[in-house]
Amino acid sequence: MLMYILRRLLLASITCVAISVLTFVIIRLPPGDFIDAYIANLASTGSSITADQAEAMRHDYGLDRPVIVQYFLWIARVVQGDFGVSMMWRRPVTEVIGDRLWLTMLVSFSALFLTWTIALPIGIYSAVKQYSVGDYIATMVGFLGLAIPNFLLALILMYFGFRYLGLSVGGLFSAEYAQEAWSWAKAWDLAKHVPLPACVLALAGTAQLIRIMRANLLDELRKPYVVTAKAKGIGNLRVILKYPVRAALNPFASSIAYVFPYLVSGSIIVSLVLGLPTVGPLLLQSLVAQDMYLAGTIVLLLGIMTVVGTLISDLLLMWIEPRLRLTGRL
């Protein structure tokens, strides 16, 4: 079991390194650097800086060193918790990101939680009552969830909210709390706003998980041990919940590893449509402005948080899968 955990941890750290390299490569891809963008920005407002000043700025920000050196300079400071200064905002990156990262994770985790709580009972129902009206409805809704990109769903909900209910759907806080410090009232306000984006995000993932759960459980239900258990006179519901559902849960649990990154990326684009104060809009702005430290930090942190989320799901899998717990292999 220890070996298994160690292997997972090793893989997770390799993934983190890969993410950091990839992040850095992406940020360095655009021709020109932040200073060029900065000069272009100044030019559009009518002012300019001299070539010497530009050179000095490049030197200050370390942009005149080889790329590989820049990467190690960056990563060395990242490890110490110093993510650099956002060139666009002229403030430390951590300060600019602030609560946004946690709000992103809050929305994604709520969506994950919702995905599970919806998909599990519906998946079980669909398998047990195969080809019933409820099964067909669940399958239909599942397919619709799969077919409607979540930003589109957000857009449609926003339109209907605006048109027929006269309220602006979106945001994570009411106007009066947006600038406030954290308090119980603000947390409650947040709790009231989270379900909508979480639902929007959860729909697509739910569809996938329902299908997985249904297929797994259908396979298990046909097995002889279910018949034996029933023949021994155990109640129908108890038989299903106690044996085949537990067996069918394993592939279901391992599928979170793929659902979670998907939810995180979905939250970025949904945030943009719904105007949520998550890292989504910030990422778009920083990419457009080529603010490399800010964009890099966001992509890096999102990636690492996703890896951690995946790791948690792996440990969860170990908890429900005795074979893994005892032998360390599946």
Added chain:
Amino acid sequence: MSTALADDSLAQAGQLRLTWLRFKRHKLAFVSLFIVALFYLVAIFADGLAINDPHATDAKRSYIPPQGIHLFDEDGFNPHVSGLTGKRDMKTFKLAYVPDPARKLKVVLFAHGYSYNLFGLIPTDIHLIGLETPQPVDGIFLLGTDQLGRDLFSRMMVATRISLSIGLVSVGLSLVLGILLGGMSGLYGGWIDTAIQRVIEVIRSIPTIPLWMGIAAALPNTWSVTQVYFAITLIISFIGWTELARVVRGRFLALREEDFVIAAEMLGASQLRIMLRHMLPSFTSHVIAAVSLALPAMIISETSLSFLGLGLRPPAISWGILLQDAQNVQVLAGAPWLLCAAIPVVLVILAFNFLGDGLRDAADPYG
């Protein structure tokens, strides 16, 4: 299939024919096949189905609501649309063009409109429907117009071409990568397999949209529409190949131990021949199913990227770009018809999903 003759033909039927027979039983998938085919037909004849020039802007016809074609009037069958008449709003003194039922413009089939090249080769100006005599401002706006006065219906027709082809091209690229890497992984096993599997795991654990956004934002502004198109295709397929590689690897692993593969090895067939002649045919249907499930994901990716303004750039027309106009609630409140661009996206993704499901079930001989 109760007669002896039918049984014989079934017993001799090849894998593809058996798959096809099983596939036809799956009603929803069968219908989806036709819907997908219809979409590709639209993509091929996009310009002929378009009514107005999708690029032509005209401030006079900004935000015109959808107008239907009236088939009958007092004189019997006489398909027509209402012309536009300028009216001055006496409160704001703004000149607004509104449909005027008194001005009837005759609609005919195979009308002459803007010129285009059919199949990119044959210059023509025939459109399926159009006005009998083309007018400078008036036109048929089945789904209304956008802010710049461009006809949404015509733009949707033309967008089909880019949105569907970008999916095909990126799936093609992913397929090459997937078969190559998945095949190597499954065939050689050992450290090659481990390495490729780890790479796949790493790629899959990275949230894709931030990654795409990063790469797409890095594309230079000076690139032409075609260059951006291919760059976006590459970006999408670079991440989309993992699922296909997984399917291919799984099949290779399963087939490697099969008797007929071992027999071929014993007979001294080369590795390439075993792969192409013996193994590939027995999982083509699985690959086709995986492809048709991968396509909708690619289409969503393109739509999302273009929607964010990081994908294709105008003047290219894709569904994502059309939806970009509908990003704002204020705009949507005034012109809800702009959301129509979402309909083909949802429809085609549904159709591909049903198709893929049907194919996957059909490809599984034990299903």
